[in-house]
Amino acid sequence: MGMKLEVVIVSVSDVDRAKQFYEKAGFRLDIDVSAGDDFRGVQFTPPDSECSIIFGKGMTAAAPGSLDGLYLIVSDIEASRQDLVGRGIEVSEVFHDAGGLFFHGHGADGIIHEAEGSGRLAGPHPERADYGSYATFSDPDGNVWILQEVRQRAPGR
Template sequence: MHMKLELIVLPVSDVDRAKAFYESLGFRLDIDKSAGENWRAVHLTPPGSECSIIFGKGLTTAEPGSAQGLYLAVFDIEQARAELLGRGIEVSDIFHDAGGLIFHGHEGGGITHKLEGQTRKPGLHPERASYGSFATFHDPDGNGWVLQEIQQRFPGR
């Protein structure tokens, strides 16, 4: 069976504020539709992505800001971070895990745990290994995003 992840629903408290934020990231606005006072859907796609996000009114009962660990793969994390900073987005410093683990333990959204043996170290992965360098940011509601540098994908991807 062939499946693709197509759409992620984000819980937000202010649809217009969220729309402005994601457009400031450079996400493409695909749809902004309303059906009365109780339903609105805003659909945006990150540059170069086949998967999109959707948020609005009447779409989810999840608490605003409860979506965490949303990964955006970037080829050059330094360049991506600089671009987001230039757009006025607050982005963490770049970091890596000393043990080579995929980052887990996102700050914000009430998630404070980390994997046993995980040691977050400042700066790029020492070998600049794909999947090894990260930076984080949050939308205005606290939904948590992770930039992950991937220059060469694992086999089969």
Template sequence: MDLKLEVVVLPVSDVDRAKAFYDKAGFRLDVDYVADDTYRVVHLTPPGSPCSILFGTGVTTAAPGSQQGLHLIVPDIEAAHAELVERGIDMSEIFHDAGGVFHRGTHEGRVTGLAPDRASYGSFATFTDPDGNGWALQEITTRLPGR
């Protein structure tokens, strides 16, 4: 049985502000459906991604900004970082983890710059949406076997 992650629900406090932010970041608007004052669904897809995000009114009980650790995989982190900055997204610097593995959920262990030897899976940059939902860019140039 295939289990494909295709939609992640983001908790936001202001739907129009979130929609404008993700549009500025280059996400494609797929749906903006308003049923009434209590139910609205906005569905967007990051460029090149098979997985989308969804937010709106009446779609989640999670606290706005509570979604953390969302990853956007990029083949060139420097180019992706530069494009998002050019689009007006407030990005962290590019970094890698001191331990050489996956970055931590805090700033602990962050080392400025690309991963040594620009190791695939090792370089990151982060940003948040207006509510504080947390995203990371992760550079992957060579996938692990089976991926």
């Protein structure tokens, strides 16, 4: 049975401000629909993605900025970072992880990897290994996005 992730809800505090940010970041606006004063849905799709994001009014009870680590896969981390910077988006410098893999967030046993920790090394992965180079950016509410360079996907992906 096939399953595809289609839409991720992103919680924001100001719908118009978020809409401007994602337009600026180069995401494609798919829909902006309202139903009275209590509901508004805005859907965007990142470039070349099959999965979209949706945010708005009356969409979720999650706290604005609570999304922590959506990965955007790119074929050239430096060019992708530069494109976002050129659009006026604040993006971290490119980095790789001292341990070889970057895990962002918290696990059942505590922190998997300190998101801002000392495990980050400046620059892309020394061999430019697939899944090895990263950069991060956040929307105005603090929802965290992670760029990850993948030139050739692992088998079965």
